[in-house]
């Protein structure tokens with residue numbers, strides 16, 4: 001199945017072929033927290049692992065992690081040797097400070113807070129909480145490209161913060177660790193990527209290019225893109241992953257821990273126009289917000305326009321059903337939910353709010369390559385399904 005079809009509206013941005021050619025307008029890497037110490041890792045999960053080392057955490061220490069999470073946040077912490085204890089987040093996505101306080105004991109050394117798909121955490125309040133309890137604050141910005149909250153630039157308030165470039169750009173890999181205090185900076189024992197993996201990355205980038213409609217002469221054979229709009233071809237059960245290019249890899253692979261961001265991904269990130277990407281994504285977000293905000297039974301989860309941030313996907317809360325993303329996928333829209341990325345150690349029955357979020361938050365594609373017709377196809381399809 002893989003390789004022979006694709007979604008009509010994909011979750012990931014396209015890779016126009018000109019991104020691969022040398023360009024005079026070479027820029028620097030995206031830098032959301034200017035002036036802070038940063039390191040570029042293969043995955044954001046690896047950045048988190050190395051961040052624990054920068055903070056001087058010891059195996060056996062406890063880290064508090066939200067019950068609404070992706071397992072890639074939990075795995076690096078456990079691999080480091082720390083214990084993970086989960087805390088509640090309310091249905092609006094915000095940290096439940098009462099539960100957080102209940103979970104603090106002498107073993108707890110750090111709190112991870114996630115800015116979910118544009119739902120921002122109260123940074124100063126978490127900062128004060130951590131200060132009061134002598135804890136480190138780890139700000140997880142993996143769902144944000146960059147931007148400003150009312151409390152400062154995203155990623156600048158935590159003791160450390162992490163970013164995941166591969167969610168926003170047409171690249172294979174790419175994560176970043178930001179150390180907001182010079183004393184937390186620590187050298188990473190970098191290791192080169194294996195030759196086999198470099199081939200895999202180049203192949204993936206070429207596939208991205210071939211699947212871009214802007215490179216029609218290269219679109220031959222199985223990657224031929226059908227004309228829009230069509231019913232997107234999907235795998236036999238309607239929910240599996242047909243051909244797509246920016247694979248979400250939920251596994252934690254310790255053999256890749258010391259890999260830097262690949263040179264291919266760095267090359268592409270150095271040729272992109274950050275402000276254009278932000279503008280496009282924010283525009284799409286407000287179109288979706290306006291069109292979907294009026295529909296009964298669903299509501300946008302984040303308040304678009306309230307903050308100047310740029311989120312990975314557009315989150316909606318679907319009040320009375322749990323299958324909207326499945327129905328959208330059957331119709332060619334690569335919507336997704338987080339129900340498949342829960343860490344197996346989470347006792348979901350103890351976290352009714354997280355359970356609600358896993359079941360009812362649906363993430364719609366919201367990237368810079370979406371066309372107006374794709375946006376409207378998505379809006380009409382959501383309306384139709386509802």
Ligand SMILES: Cc1ncc(COP(=O)(O)O)c(C=O)c1O
Nearest residue numbers: 043044045070072114142164175
């Ligand atoms: C909240 C959050 N943090 C961290 C990560 C890890 O990012 P990466 O896939 O780049 O390792 C993810 C992955 O989806 C995530 O959702």
